[in-house]
Amino acid sequence: MPFLSHRAVQLLSKGLLALSIGLFGLMVAGGNLLDYDSNWQFVRHVLSMDSMQPWFHGEALRGRAIHSETIQRLAYAAIIAGELATGLLCAAGGAMLLAACRPARRIWLARGKACFTLGATLAILVWHTGFAVIGGEYFAMWANQWNGQFSAYAFSGIALLALIYVNQPEAPAA
Template sequence: MIFRLAKTLLVAAVAGFYTIVVLNNTTDYDSNYQFVRHVMMMDSTFPSNHAMWRAMNAPGLHTAFYISIILWESVTTLLCWWGAIQLARSLRATAAGFQAAKKWAIAGLSLSLLMWLVAFLSVGGEWFLMWQSKAWNGQEEAFRMFTVVGIVLLLLVQQETESQL
């Protein structure tokens, strides 16, 4: 039972984290919008870099990308909360029942991993060369969150056995 409770609480903790992230991104919209804008404009990358052709200076694109991140985070939040609720409801279920309850949490955690890997590490970090910026570099934070969520997912997907009841 303790393993099931740990899995449930960790998924709920990720959902809580994302709840705060979405709240921050919607109530203090401009702070993180500026981050997205500067990364996409590549205005703090190395001065002589030959990839400046990738820079996007259109405010509409900055807004669209930032809103898509907020929507992505919102869907992740909902999936993780729903997953945590389903896990909590299944704490005393059979091993197969608890295993089946994991699907929404797995979906939410996977969506989270995809966001950190695709949007932040691949697109921001490599395509827009965020790694070259001292002021607008979120790679450490993205890697930290990818790692935290990945560990939660790895723990969650461990098979249940009847002896763990």
């Protein structure tokens, strides 16, 4: 096997990381579509605030609850669409970054980074803004028996770190 340059290894690393984030988004969206009801229950209970912990007495916050099943289902559809778009954009960006490992295909580097940047930003919007901020704080998911904040923070943190890493400049071509 010929020696890989530092630049090629960086592009390989960035491409595989982008593919990994894409795979996660696709698997989550796919799971939500294949087993719609499991995560529908999560979304429904968080939005309706009907399964709060017994110690929670935040009546002022309970006024934020959404009881309309139509709006709840629209929110769930938006979540799935965001997860699917995240997966597709990150996977496409990863594939482009892997293509850019070959010197003759460097044109794919900027395109791959741009595509991954869109996907990773969307991941942060879905998991941080959607789950941690809106679900966690607006709908007080922290006091709900259906609390997904830890997972949301973990994945949005990984997406943010990947976004920073992938967008760092590569080593000069050797």
